[in-house]
Amino acid sequence: MFARASGETSGSEGSEGDDDAVFIERFLAGDEGAFNQLVLAYKNRVFNLCCRFLGNQHEAEDVAQEVFVTLYRSLKKFRGESSFSTWVYRITVNHCKNRLKYLSRRQYFQSSSLEGPIETEEGEVYPSIQDDSPNPEESLSRRELDALVQEKINELDSEHRMVILLRDLGGLSYQEIARVLDLKEGTVKSRIHRARLELKDKLGKESGP
Amino acid sequence: MNLRKDQRSRRKCRKIMALLVEFVDNELDPERAKMVDDHLRVCSSCRQECEDLKTSKELISSLPEHAAPADFLIAVRRRISSEPEGSEGIEKAPESVPGRFRNVLPFLFRPPVPQLALAASFVLVFTFAFMLGRHLFPIQDVLVASPAIPLTASRASLERGTDEASPAAFHERGSELSGGPEARPSSFGEPADIQPVSTRYNLDSPMVYPYQTPSEFVQALIRNDPQFKNAEIYPQPQGALIHTPLHLYEITISNTAFLRAQRLMLLHGTKLPNNITQAQTIYHLKISALLSPLLPVQIQNR
Numbered sequence: 103m104f105a106r107a108s109g110e111t112s113g114s115e116g117s118e119g120d121d122d123a124v125f126i127e128r129f130l131a132g133d134e135g136a137f138n139q140l141v142l143a144y145k146n147r148v149f150n151l152c153c154r155f156l157g158n159q160h161e162a163e164d165v166a167q168e169v170f171v172t173l174y175r176s177l178k179k180f181r182g183e184s185s186f187s188t189w190v191y192r193i194t195v196n197h198c199k200n201r202l203k204y205l206s207r208r209q210y211f212q213s214s215s216l217e218g219p220i221e222t223e224e225g226e227v228y229p230s231i232q233d234d235s236p237n238p239e240e241s242l243s244r245r246e247l248d249a250l251v252q253e254k255i256n257e258l259d260s261e262h263r264m265v266i267l268l269r270d271l272g273g274l275s276y277q278e279i280a281r282v283l284d285l286k287e288g289t290v291k292s293r294i295h296r297a298r299l300e301l302k303d304k305l306g307k308e309s310g311p
Numbered sequence: 312m313n314l315r316k317d318q319r320s321r322r323k324c325r326k327i328m329a330l331l332v333e334f335v336d337n338e339l340d341p342e343r344a345k346m347v348d349d350h351l352r353v354c355s356s357c358r359q360e361c362e363d364l365k366t367s368k369e370l371i372s373s374l375p376e377h378a379a380p381a382d383f384l385i386a387v388r389r390r391i392s393s394e395p396e397g398s399e400g401i402e403k404a405p406e407s408v409p410g411r412f413r414n415v416l417p418f419l420f421r422p423p424v425p426q427l428a429l430a431a432s433f434v435l436v437f438t439f440a441f442m443l444g445r446h447l448f449p450i451q452d453v454l455v456a457s458p459a460i461p462l463t464a465s466r467a468s469l470e471r472g473t474d475e476a477s478p479a480a481f482h483e484r485g486s487e488l489s490g491g492p493e494a495r496p497s498s499f500g501e502p503a504d505i506q507p508v509s510t511r512y513n514l515d516s517p518m519v520y521p522y523q524t525p526s527e528f529v530q531a532l533i534r535n536d537p538q539f540k541n542a543e544i545y546p547q548p549q550g551a552l553i554h555t556p557l558h559l560y561e562i563t564i565s566n567t568a569f570l571r572a573q574r575l576m577l578l579h580g581t582k583l584p585n586n587i588t589q590a591q592t593i594y595h596l597k598i599s600a601l602l603s604p605l606l607p608v609q610i611q612n613r
Contacts, residue, residue: 138559138601141384149379163380170387171394251370269336270371276338295332298367299360305370 118143122186129177137177141170144187147272148194154267155198156205157256165201169194184281191272191282195264202260254304262297269294323350327357335364384559385545385552388601522576525549525569529562529596536587552601559601562587568595 121143128136148169152162172193180189255263268274268282276294280287327350333339334347351358380386522528529550533539545552550563564572572594584590591598 135600138384138388141387145379145383146376149383150377153377154374159377162377163383163386166379166383167387167390171390174387174391247370248374251374255371266367266371270368271374291332292329295328295364298332298364301367301370302363305366 118187119185123182126177126180126186137174140173140186144190145170148190151191151194151267151272152198154252154255154271155260155263156201157252161201161205165197166194169197172197185278188278188281191268191274191278195268195282198264199260250305251301254301257304258297258300262293262300265290265293266297266301320354324354324357327351327354328360331357331361331364335361335368381543382545382554384601385554522573525564525566526551528569528572528594529564532583532587532590532594532596533562535583535585536590537585539587550596561597561599561601563597563599564594565597571595 122140125136125139125143129140145166149162149166152165152169153159156162156165169190173190176193180186184192255267258266265279265283268279269276274282276287276290279285279290283290285293327347330339330343330347334344337344339347351361522531526546526548530544530546533542533544533551533553539553539555541555543554545554547561547563549565550561553560553562575593584593587596587598590596
């Protein structure tokens with residue numbers, strides 16, 4: 103009944119896909135526990151992507167939960183044409199983009215950041231660099247740098263944000279990203295190119311004179 | 312001549328630029344990687360662009376991972392069981408509480424902090440509700456505490472004889488503790504069992520029922536089991552969820568089984584077994600492994 107250990111860590115692509123197929127089959131046959139295994143296998147990836155895309159942990163938690171509720175309800179519609187992980191990412195992307203649109207309409211991000219302001223002697227400030235160093239990472243502590251990178255990710259438009267996160271955070275191949283976002287592989291590569299340059303450009307401005 | 316050289320070099324740069332992402336990601340075959348590498352040695356602008364791409368990639372890749380909260384699965388399960396099907400559509404407006412309030416609040420004022428807005432709206436709503444409530448329903452002087460399961464109901468169902476189990480060894484030990492073979496029922500299903508109990512005990516005394524609800528009882532059983540010493544316990548209406556780093560169990564007891572358990576405790580004392588498997592057999596618990604690679608206890612009711 104309990105065939106294997108919990109899938110908290112992702113294994114190799116192939117065996118992971120096989121596991122997913124087994125869990126899906128069991129779930130569709132009425133085994134509720136199999137769905138829990140799927141949640142466990144994907145919860146960190148989905149939550150992390152939501153966190154970085156939305157830049158806010160509370161919203162990310164809510165959206166990540168929505169993703170799995172959607173998965174639960176629509177798993178019977180899963181045809182297996184693409185891999186299950188692609189499908190999970192696709193649902194996550196849709197939920198994230200919708201939430202971002204919703205929040206943007208309410209100008210939510212003016213006062214919110216994932217890492218939050220940094221406390222200094224002068225009070226709370228959002229991290230920025232004030233020196234002339236060409237490399238921002240040289241003049242900031244790790245935590246400050248992460249907060250700064252997140253802040254700049256938040257400034258990217260949603261297409262650039264998603265493509266760069268799927269690649270550099272999720273570790274998806276160009277082909278997988280193309281499937282998730284319904285794009286051509288060439289478009290994915292050029293979008294990654296532009297998104298990375300834009301991010302570097304925004305970070306570079308912070309370190310300007 | 313120079314113009315042509317410039318054009319050629321720009322074409323080359325464009326060709327290299329198109330490969331830079333894959334070069335940075337180590338996705339190029341060795342031949343093309345060498346071609347890019349050779350070009351980067353001689354072209355500073357392409358080299359700079361390559362460095363920029365690499366920096367961005369490294370900065371994002373090294374961001375710390377946000378792990379989902381420990382109770383994430385439980386939260387998902389709760390939403391699945393509480394939200395009606397079709398309410399989670401992808402195109403639907405977000406469900407988060409702050410979101411909902413932000414929907415309304417811009418018409419009133421623009422809050423400096425979303426949390427403040429939420430708090431303010433709660434205060435407004437509750438104040439209004441309280442005032443309306445005071446007006447419509449004057450406060451009652453008497454508060455009636457009612458047990459979770461009415462005693463009349465429990466007597467009725469006990470007399471119906473709703474249980475079907477045969478007593479296990481634990482009961483027998485219990486019956487010895489509580490006073491001799493005459494207290495030990497020959498069959499749990501017969502009304503005759505009840506008569507001596509109701510005459511000997513005051514059934515309305517809370518001392519007789521140490522656990523007033525199925526949830527309290529199940530939680531007590533879990534706490535009694537050393538293997539769940541450090542587990543997180545989440546109370547549920549009919550029992551509790553146990554969350555350990557690797558396992559999530561739901562342990563529940565039906566109302567019928569709980570009434571029977573109360574009667575067993577009346578007859579044989581309130582000493583609980585310190586093993587959930589034993590308790591499962593005795594009290595007819597339902598144990599579901601919501602997630603479990605391997606259960607350390609044997610599951611029978613699954």
